[in-house]
Amino acid sequence: MIAPIERTLAGLRQQTALWRKEDETIGVVPTMGALHQGHLSLARAARDKCDRVIVTIFVNPKQFNDPDDLKNYPRTEEEDARKLESIGVDLIYVPEPDQIYPDGFATTVSVSGLTDMLCGESRPGHFDGVATVVSKLFIQTSADYAFFGEKDYQQLQIVRRMALDLDLAVDVVGCPTIREEDGLAMSSRILLLSDRARIHAPVLAEVMEEMREKLQGGASMADILPDATARIMAAGFNDVDYLELRDGGDLSLLDKAKPDARLFAAAWLAGVRLIDNIAV
Ligand code: PAF
Secondary structure, three states, X not given: OOOOEEOOHHHHHHHHHHHHHOOOOEEEEEEOOOOOHHHHHHHHHHHHHOOEEEEEEOOOHHHOOOHHHHHHOXXXXXXXXXXXXXOOOOEEEOOOHHHHOOOOOOOOOOOOOOXXXXXXXXXXXXXXXXXXXXXXXHHHHOOOEEEEEHHHHHXXXXXXXXXXXXXXXXXXXXXXXXXXXXXXXOOHHHHHOOHHHHHHOOHHHHHHHHXXXXXXXXXXXXXXXXXXXXXXXXXXXXXXXXXXXXXXXXXXXXXXXXXXXXXXXXXXXXXEEEEEEEEO
């Protein structure tokens, strides 16, 4: 059965109050829709852990730097609801914009430090938008658990920091990146790639895998970065925003592998920005 769709905060609260009365745990999976297997794996993880599961779908204007990117972001609500059918989520919350940002909305949640690097550098304000909407979704749903993909690893760390700093009583659960058969990390943005660009997209993950092997063998980033960047560009990518080794906890920059190191990449292919990260 397709889960009920709720579009108002009042309706959401009415429902969660009933669940709370029964002492049921609530898990939330925040999304912007255009659901793929990555999102569905989060919903399954929530289903396994919690009595009640809410998937939220809200294309959050505050986290887009580019108005065209916001306009072109895929919106596929009916299909999304059908995809969630087999998982058995309890509620799909698709708030109207004014249910998240009422008239005169004037508050921003801003996490410092973790947001200054990687995607934060090329997308100013993006993570403020993410932290603001996610804190609101945590409060609105009163979730005990929230599920995020490691594909957006920087986002996951920022959300963890934000929940800790604001004493939000929600346990943030990170779930592994789900990949296409050719290794490309699943993302709603893949839908925006032309057929031709889609063929070249997995090169990013391929190059990162090779870098991982070399780093594990003792190579430094300084040794391997020029060749790795050249390979990505030769595959038809237009630009590499970053290709960096960082600590998986505080995201500080590294030159050599160490426990909990991760390799992070963002690159542009035919007008679409792809990101990925792997543990080294
Ligand atoms: O990862 C996303 O899809 C979004 O950044 C999120 C967490 C749903 C907030 O809008």
